[in-house]
Amino acid sequence: MKILLPVLATGLAAVIGLPGQAQLILGEETAQISPHVQAILGFPNIGIVVGANAVLVVDTGLGPRNGATIAKVAARLAPNPKLYLTTTHFHPEHAAGEPGFPAGTTLIRNRAQQDDMDQHGAEILNTFSGRNEQMRELLANVKLRRPDEVFDKERRLDLGGGVTARLLWFGGAHTKGDELIFVEPDQTLISGDVVQNKVAPNIAADGGTPASWIAVLDQIERLGALHVLPDHSAPGDGSLVSEERRFISDLRTRALELKRQGVTAEDAGGRLTAEFKTKYAGWPINNLNNFVKSVYAE
Ligand SMILES: [Zn+2]
Numbered sequence: 001m002k003i004l005l006p007v008l009a010t011g012l013a014a015v016i017g018l019p020g021q022a023q024l025i026l027g028e029e030t031a032q033i034s035p036h037v038q039a040i041l042g043f044p045n046i047g048i049v050v051g052a053n054a055v056l057v058v059d060t061g062l063g064p065r066n067g068a069t070i071a072k073v074a075a076r077l078a079p080n081p082k083l084y085l086t087t088t089h090f091h092p093e094h095a096a097g098e099p100g101f102p103a104g105t106t107l108i109r110n111r112a113q114q115d116d117m118d119q120h121g122a123e124i125l126n127t128f129s130g131r132n133e134q135m136r137e138l139l140a141n142v143k144l145r146r147p148d149e150v151f152d153k154e155r156r157l158d159l160g161g162g163v164t165a166r167l168l169w170f171g172g173a174h175t176k177g178d179e180l181i182f183v184e185p186d187q188t189l190i191s192g193d194v195v196q197n198k199v200a201p202n203i204a205a206d207g208g209t210p211a212s213w214i215a216v217l218d219q220i221e222r223l224g225a226l227h228v229l230p231d232h233s234a235p236g237d238g239s240l241v242s243e244e245r246r247f248i249s250d251l252r253t254r255a256l257e258l259k260r261q262g263v264t265a266e267d268a269g270g271r272l273t274a275e276f277k278t279k280y281a282g283w284p285i286n287n288l289n290n291f292v293k294s295v296y297a298e
């Protein structure tokens with residue numbers, strides 16, 4: 001039997017859908033995304049970029065137990081000492097597993113994300129811990145440490161053997177601090193919650209705006225990604241980027257039209273949810289109310 005979860009105030013889990021309890025625990029199996037990128041598929045998908053001298057892990061899983069699993073897998077894939085860790089944004093399934101990584105791991109993230117973390121990190125850990133017993137256990141005693149390195153817009157990480165990871169901040173989207181990772185020469189984008197595979201977009205509290213999200217996607221399109229590893233949906237090819245852009249700009253355009261016609265945000269949310277369920281039949285859409293509200297508030 002399926003039990004529907006209550007709507008969550010943060011809006012975060014409302015859109016990604018909370019997985020069942022067992023699925024909060026990451027496994028050790030990996031999938032090959034491109035020649036130098038492996039992934040553990042789960043909540044969330046974890047990217048592991050393997051160079052000749054170093055390995056970069058993208059995202060931590062929910063709490064230290066998951067972080068330790070990822071570190072173990074990384075050591076198996078790349079049995080050499082240098083381990084870098086970065087996170088796509090400050091939400092706990094992406095960042096709160098950091099204490100599970102071994103001492104000597106170099107933690108890097110962009111400044112806007114660290115600002116999000118400083119402002120809302122403790123608060124969202126509390127929210128997640130209050131959801132159920134398993135989350136409380138997984139997040140017990142998590143202490144968030146300062147990153148070893150903070151960058152503004154781009155940090156190029158040379159992993160050796162010709163493999164480079166570009167850590168990028170293009171502006172606010174799902175959160176204000178969303179980081180994107182582009183791996184060369186694979187042309188693989190690790191896209192966080194910014195580019196997904198047919199998932200209705202969700203702006204977290206104090207996140208970006210629909211307009212800034214589109215501006216971010218414009219910059220991503222110029223990277224020319226061939227492979228995309230999203231956080232909460234299936235990996236795909238570069239077309240995920242233009243699909244995401246099409247959905248968001250379509251929804252924004254329609255919401256602005258209804259706003260001009262004097263339709264309330266609430267009514268517009270209902271109408272556009274119905275309209276987009278038909279128009280984007282392959283997308284499992286619950287409701288677009290929050291996103292439409294964000295368009296009205298721009
Ligand atoms: Zn998130």
Ligand SMILES: [Zn+2]
Nearest residue numbers: 044091193231
């Ligand atoms: Zn997420």
